Amino acid sequence: xxxxxxxxxxxxxxxxxxxxxxxxxxxxxxxxxxxxxxxxxxxxxxxxxxxxxxxxxxxxxxxxxxxxxxxxxxxxxxxxxxxxxxxxxxxxxxxxxxxxxxxxxxxxxxxxxxxxxxxxxxxxxxxxxxxxxxxxxxxxxxxxxxxxxxxxxxxxxxxxxxxxxxxxxxxxxxxxxxxxxxxxxxxxxxxxxxxxxxxxxxxxxxxxxxxxxxxxxxxxxxxxxxxxxxxxxxxxxxxxxxxxxxxxxxxxxx
Amino acid sequence: xxxxxxxxxxxxxxxxxxxxxxxxxxxxxxxxxxxxxxxxxxxxxxxxxxxxxxxxxxxxxxxxxxxxxxxxxxxxxxxxxxxxxxxxxxxxxxxxxxxxxxxxxxxxxxxxxxxxxxxxxxxxxxxxxxxxxxxxxxxxxxxxxxxxxxxxxxxxxxxxxxxxxxxxxxxxxxxxxxxxxxxxxxxxxxxxxxxxxxxxxxxxxxxxxxxxxxxxxxxxxxxxxxxxxxxxxxxxxxxxxxx
Numbered sequence: 001x002x003x004x005x006x007x008x009x010x011x012x013x014x015x016x017x018x019x020x021x022x023x024x025x026x027x028x029x030x031x032x033x034x035x036x037x038x039x040x041x042x043x044x045x046x047x048x049x050x051x052x053x054x055x056x057x058x059x060x061x062x063x064x065x066x067x068x069x070x071x072x073x074x075x076x077x078x079x080x081x082x083x084x085x086x087x088x089x090x091x092x093x094x095x096x097x098x099x100x101x102x103x104x105x106x107x108x109x110x111x112x113x114x115x116x117x118x119x120x121x122x123x124x125x126x127x128x129x130x131x132x133x134x135x136x137x138x139x140x141x142x143x144x145x146x147x148x149x150x151x152x153x154x155x156x157x158x159x160x161x162x163x164x165x166x167x168x169x170x171x172x173x174x175x176x177x178x179x180x181x182x183x184x185x186x187x188x189x190x191x192x193x194x195x196x197x198x199x200x201x202x203x204x205x206x207x208x209x210x211x212x213x214x215x216x217x218x219x220x221x222x223x224x225x226x227x228x229x230x231x232x233x234x235x236x237x238x239x240x241x242x243x244x245x246x247x248x249x250x251x252x253x254x
Numbered sequence: 255x256x257x258x259x260x261x262x263x264x265x266x267x268x269x270x271x272x273x274x275x276x277x278x279x280x281x282x283x284x285x286x287x288x289x290x291x292x293x294x295x296x297x298x299x300x301x302x303x304x305x306x307x308x309x310x311x312x313x314x315x316x317x318x319x320x321x322x323x324x325x326x327x328x329x330x331x332x333x334x335x336x337x338x339x340x341x342x343x344x345x346x347x348x349x350x351x352x353x354x355x356x357x358x359x360x361x362x363x364x365x366x367x368x369x370x371x372x373x374x375x376x377x378x379x380x381x382x383x384x385x386x387x388x389x390x391x392x393x394x395x396x397x398x399x400x401x402x403x404x405x406x407x408x409x410x411x412x413x414x415x416x417x418x419x420x421x422x423x424x425x426x427x428x429x430x431x432x433x434x435x436x437x438x439x440x441x442x443x444x445x446x447x448x449x450x451x452x453x454x455x456x457x458x459x460x461x462x463x464x465x466x467x468x469x470x471x472x473x474x475x476x477x478x479x480x481x482x483x484x485x486x487x488x489x490x491x492x493x494x495x496x497x
Contacts, residue, residue, distance in 0.1 A: 072336065098329075098333065166333055166334070169326075169333050212412070214341075214408050216341040216411065217342055219425075220339065220341075227421055229411060229414075229425065230414055233413055236413060237413060237414065
């Protein structure tokens with residue numbers, strides 16, 4: 001039994017619904033009693049169930065896998081479902097992630113941003129020949145390569161890295177760490193036959209890897225602890241070498 | 255390249271901490287005396303002009319990253335205020351130190367280009383004290399070393415310099431090295447500036463007179479203003495040559 005009285009937490013939450021523009025953006029405070037093992041996700045659910053059913057926020061998995069509940073927690077991007085309230089002070093401020101279209105309150109449309117980024121960077125396997133054949137058996141891959149791809153594929157597209165990136169907030173065309181990590185992932189994949197030149201066309205400019213100012217916000221907040229700084233630095237070196245090549249050749253540059 | 259120049263410059267100008275003669279030798283070496291057998295101050299003009307050119311190119315390239323509108327300026331400022339993230343805030347510090355270097359750095363480099371012969375223990379000290387350049391140099395020291403230290407750290411992070419196998423420990427080491435380097439050069443710079451100021455105050459009544467090294471009048475001098483050597487115009491010492 002824990003004899004210490006539970007803390008009273010004050011959650012100050014950004015409230016605004018763009019579909020009701022007559023109501024101006026505001027901060028609204030709620031008090032909840034802290035429970036053992038309470039996460040912000042649980043606290044928000046309690047607020048919605050007991051205090052204010054109109055409060056809007058996203059969640060799906062409740063286990064740090066889907067990335068839906070990403071928000072600014074005391075100004076720092078993070079996942080509500082994997083943030084324990086005991087790690088925070090009694091006054092907690094919650095706001096929606098910047099850089100993404102606001103749906104309402106803490107809910108943002110990361111999907112729209114991610115899709116646009118994905119289409120722009122063509123984040124899918126580009127096979128040179130053979131077309132799509134679902135009956136064909138996939139080529140074998142070295143376990144070490146598969147591991148390396150999986151490491152980068154752990155990205156859940158929560159948007160924390162974009163919200164923590166000063167460059168992405170200043171320049172909406174910047175692809176962000178999530179985009180650069182995707183390219184690093186496909187570059188590793190032997191099934192993707194794009195050349196270094198092809199990748200250079202996608203991220204070899206100031207909207208891509210050369211726009212990164214190395215502020216490390218992405219690296220420091222990634223809920224999956226992805227090695228974003230090392231991946232971006234690696235892609236920068238690769239793209240710089242590609243850009244310095246006297247003649248750009250077509251074909252598989254891997 | 256600029257950072258290496260700044261650090262080299264600091265090590266050379268801090269030769270005043272050894273002795274006035276040491277600084278005199280460095281100044282004459284930079285004039286080409288020990289290579290060509292005579293002083294060629296235009297070498298300083300050329301070097302300062304080259305550094306100024308690189309400085310301008312660097313500034314032009316860096317400005318690409320500046321906020322390009324009030325909206326993006328506000329976005330970054332608000333982000334920095336709410337995020338309270340060290341590396342993000344340090345970038346803003348780089349913007350401001352870089353901006354101040356437009357003025358402070360340019361003043362110094364143009365002075366070196368136009369008066370290349372006025373570099374020496376007394377000449378530099380006179381410029382710092384009697385010509386009231388010490389506030390400029392004090393501000394320049396702070397701005398340039400913060401800018402250079404944070405800049406070289408960011409360059410190391412940007413290109414993935416590895417100083418160990420573990421990426422997290424690697425970053426930690428780079429951050430630590432950043433502050434150690436900044437602290438070292440600020441300490442070195444301000445100590446040297448203090449010595450120049452002391453010499454400048456001592457030499458205030460003889461402003462404009464050039465330094466004569468100890469071997470030209472037979473006394474050994476180790477940074478003791480009370481035992482300051484007799485000063486004569488530089489033209490006569492050059493005419494007399496080394497003894």
